[in-house]
Amino acid sequence: MWDSSGISGIGLLQDFPIQVLVAYGAKVNGLIAAPNYQWWRFVTPMFLHVNLIHLLVNMYSLWMIGPYVEKLYGSAKFVVFWVLTGIAGVVASYITVRPGWATNSLARFIFKAFDEPSAGASGALFGLVGVLFVFGIKFRHELPEGFKRAFGTGLVPIILLNLVIGFIGRRSIDNAAHLGGLLSGAAIALLVQYRRPGENQGSTIFWRALQVAALALLVFSFFKVGQRFYVPRLQQQPRREDVFNSYANVMNQAQETAAAVVYERDFRNVAASTQMLASTISPDPKAEELKVRVLILFDKAKATANASPSPGDEKRSVPADQKLIEEYVALRKDYDAWLKSAAPKADR
Secondary structure, three states: HHHHOOOOOHHHHOOOHHHHHHHOEEEHHHHHOOOOHHHHHOOOOHHHHOOOOHHHHHHHHHHHHHHHHHHOHHHHHHHHHHHHHHHHHHHHHOEEEEOOOOOOOOOOOOEEEOOOOOOOOHHHHHHHOOOOOOOOOOOOOOOOOHHHHHHHHHHHHHHHHHHHHHHHHOOOHHHHHHHHHHHHHHHHHHOOOEEEEEEEEHHHHHHHHHHHHHHHHHHHHHHOOOOOOOOOOOOOOOHHHHHHHHHHHHHHHHHHHHHHHHHHOOOOOHHHHHHHOOOOOOOOHHHHHHHHOOOOOHHHHHHHHOOOOOOOOOOOOOOHHHHHHHHHHHHHHHHHHHHHHHHHOOOO
């Protein structure tokens, strides 16, 4: 990812470009849903990180928490827990992209106003925390005093602290993924026994089989990423003129798609437009805001549609929504104003 981004060593402290994250398998709702059906993006994001700091923080956390879970449950169960809770975190992130529900600060703690790439191992890490939390409560009468402080209710301050951090950084932190991982890990610990001495051979074989299946799923998912892999090699910063022209072309196409969505409920080109917008560099903050508004408009149109189109009948003849029309008209007006002010700068 570093090489594909064409950035220096110092540049590893900044986020990888969106098109690099998408190419390597980040979660993007528009690519998972119809008509793309790239389901493997439920699996691959837990092994991707947006920059070096993100990777180091998560791997330090894994180094601190992982050995406890592995010693209690064994390596086979540990692998299965990691994969299942990681997937659960991505699924939670997927279902909480709800533009109509992200209406205030509290709602935006969980719900997202628009579809943007998401990646990181923190959902699986929260899953391990959920496992240790429930383990400490289930076996509180058997644990030595030191373990009681480290597991079970002893983890409540850490969980609460992370939730507070998540609320403060809700614009860049995927709290839904964290909660999805935490709750799935807690559920797993309720159902699965830890590795007691003398565990029968049949149980060991069963978990080894699940471990192999989980690893095979990972390999196959990244194989699917490789089949569709494409990212432009960004060895140097593109010229501002090129960035402007590329952005304008994509935005023009996206607004045509938005018009079809708003006036005709024609969703056929939404996934393609979403992917192009996600991989397009914005020339300035105002351009980024306009791009986000198009994505929000797509999501609102989907949310207000009376029913999903049936296969082969994606274009539906239903009345247009007046509020969406007003948003679309305002978007076109603001985009045209930005275009007039930004075009001369791009030509310098």
